[in-house]
Amino acid sequence: MSLMLGEIALSQLPGQLWHIFYYIVSPLLMLIGLGCLIQRKLSLDMPTLTRLNFYFVVPAVIYFSVVTSTLRLADVAVVMGFHLVLIVLLSAAALSLGLILGVARDRLCALLMTVMYYNSGNYGLPLQDLAFRQMGRNVDATGLQVFVMILQNFSGFTVGILLAAAGGTSGSDRHWRQNLLHIIKFPPIYALAAGLITAQVRNLLGDDAVKAAGALEPFWDVVVHTRSAFVAIALVTLGAQLALVKSHDGPRYPVTLSVVLRLLVAPAVALGLLYLAHVFMPGTITPFVGQVLLISAATPTAVNAMLLCLEFNNHPDYLARAVFYSTTLSPLTVTLTIFAAQSGMFAPLVIA
Numbered sequence: 408m409s410l411m412l413g414e415i416a417l418s419q420l421p422g423q424l425w426h427i428f429y430y431i432v433s434p435l436l437m438l439i440g441l442g443c444l445i446q447r448k449l450s451l452d453m454p455t456l457t458r459l460n461f462y463f464v465v466p467a468v469i470y471f472s473v474v475t476s477t478l479r480l481a482d483v484a485v486v487m488g489f490h491l492v493l494i495v496l497l498s499a500a501a502l503s504l505g506l507i508l509g510v511a512r513d514r515l516c517a518l519l520m521t522v523m524y525y526n527s528g529n530y531g532l533p534l535q536d537l538a539f540r541q542m543g544r545n546v547d548a549t550g551l552q553v554f555v556m557i558l559q560n561f562s563g564f565t566v567g568i569l570l571a572a573a574g575g576t577s578g579s580d581r582h583w584r585q586n587l588l589h590i591i592k593f594p595p596i597y598a599l600a601a602g603l604i605t606a607q608v609r610n611l612l613g614d615d616a617v618k619a620a621g622a623l624e625p626f627w628d629v630v631v632h633t634r635s636a637f638v639a640i641a642l643v644t645l646g647a648q649l650a651l652v653k654s655h656d657g658p659r660y661p662v663t664l665s666v667v668l669r670l671l672v673a674p675a676v677a678l679g680l681l682y683l684a685h686v687f688m689p690g691t692i693t694p695f696v697g698q699v700l701l702i703s704a705a706t707p708t709a710v711n712a713m714l715l716c717l718e719f720n721n722h723p724d725y726l727a728r729a730v731f732y733s734t735t736l737s738p739l740t741v742t743l744t745i746f747a748a749q750s751g752m753f754a755p756l757v758i759a
Contacts, residue, residue: 423746423750424742424743424746427742427745427746428738428742430537430541431534431537431538431742431745432534432537432738432741432742432745433738434533434537434638435530435533435534435537435642435738436738438533438638438639438642438643438646439642439643439645439646439649439734440646441643441646442642442643442644442645442646442647442648442649442650443646443647443649443650444646444650445643445646445647446646446647446650446651447650451647453647453648453651456640456643456644456647457644457648459640460529460640460641460644461594462594463633464633464634464636464637464640464641465528465556465594465595465598465637465641466594466595466597466598467598467629467630467633467634467637468532468549468553468633468634468637469553469557469595469598469599469602470598470599470601470602470605470630471602471630471631471634472546472549472550472553472602473550473553473598473599473602473603473605473606474602474605474606474609475546475550476546476547476550477547478547478550478551482551482693482696483551483554485691485692485696486551486554486555486696486699486700487554487558489677489680489684489692489700490554490555490558490559490700491558492680493673493676493677493680493704494523494562496676496680497522497523497668497672497673497676498519498522498523500522500668500672500676501518501519501521501522501523501664501665501668502515502518502519504664504668505518505519505661505664508661508664510661510664513722514660514661514722514725516570516571516573516721517570517660517716517721517722517725517726518661518664518665519570520567520570520571520712520715520716520726521665521668521669521708521712521725521726521729521730521733522665522668522669522672522673522708523562523566523567523712524559524562524563524567524708524709524711524712525559525669525673525704525706525707525708525709526645526706526707526708526709526710526734527552527555527556527559527703527706527709528556528559528560528641529641529642529644529645529710530641530642530645530706530707530734530737531552531555531556531703531706532549532552532553532556532637532638532641533637533638533641533642534702534706534741535548535549535551535552535699535702535703536548536549536638538702538745538749539698539699544695547695548695548699551696551699551700552699552703553595553599555703556595557595557596557599559709560593560595560711561593561596563709563711563712563715564593567711567712567715568715568719570721571715571716571718571719571721572719572721573721645710645734648710648730649730649731649734652727652728652730652731660722660724660725660728660729662725662728662729662732665708665725665729665733666729666732666733666736669707669708669729669733670705670707670733670736670737670740671740673704673705674701674704674705674740674744674747676704677700677701677703677704677705678701678747681697681700681701697748698748698749701744701747701748702741702744702745702748704744705737705740705741705744706737706741707730707733707734707736707737708726708729708730708733708734709730710730712726712730713726713727713729713730
């Protein structure tokens with residue numbers, strides 16, 4: 408799908424938005440809804456479902472994306488650098504607004520986590536796959552999103568742990584060895600390393616790579632089938648996790664601020680960064696990469712942020728509500744963001 412806003416009459420705008428919502432966003436909603444329904448009816452074992460996704464399916468997606476990717480190393484470097492700048496700016500915006508609006512200091516770390524950490528895996532990967540499937544570039548889009556997910560998780564298990572512990576009332580004495588163990592056990596890192604090694608070996612083998620691939624075809628079939636299951640398992644897992652969020656009266660938290668920052672301000676900041684890159688470093692970010700980065704920035708608050716705050720007793724109810732409401736409202740903002748990225752509204756920043 409390649410939209411050109413200049414060639415679309417205003418009367419066609421609702422139809423274009425509906426097309427994006429129906430064909431890209433609604434499949435995500437249906438799978439999330441099914442996960443929520445199944446959890447409420449069958450009470451799934453969430454640790455098992457989460458581990459199946461995290462230790463088995465996600466590594467297969469990463470390995471597949473790296474091995475089959477045609478992306479330039481420069482594009483990967485741009486994605487990682489852009490992401491780091493984005494989370495720094497978002498954390499600064501969240502901290503500044505939190506102080507200006509009088510958010511209690513013991514909740515500032517939790518506020519930062521609702522904005523800095525977004526659902527780049529369970530939500531972001533399927534979203535990129537669907538958003539670029541009709542263009543035939545879904546593999547490249549998910550390949551770029553993989554690096555966003557790895558950075559998000561790596562940052563979560565380092566800076567995120569510090570934030571959760573700093574604002575928490577228990578667990579702040581946790582040994583650094585345990586934190587390091589989380590990083591060492593992080594499966595996507597090993598999947599990424601395996602993918603890079605495979606690609607390098609393939610290049611070294613040259614013409615003999617075809618024979619080697621034929622001999623390893625059964626193993627590759629396992630990767631392909633596992634990768635194919637990712638969208639369903641990831642979104643059903645997310646829905647099941649949302650079903651466990653209890654909405655009840657409690658302390659007044661700045662949930663609205665978190666949701667606005669995550670769903671509206673984050674993509675706006677991403678667009679601003681794309682503009683600055685276009686002005687001061689023209690050609691650094693290709694149009695396709697710009698689209699992926701803009702859409703990625705619009706995803707809701709990460710469930711992992713809620714889990715970290717739960718572990719350190721850092722206002723987990725606040726994080727649970729931020730995850731729930733940002734995910735519930737994200738179909739509206741994500742639809743608008745995809746339209747903005749692919750319509751030509753901001754050409755030549757993000758239009759292919």
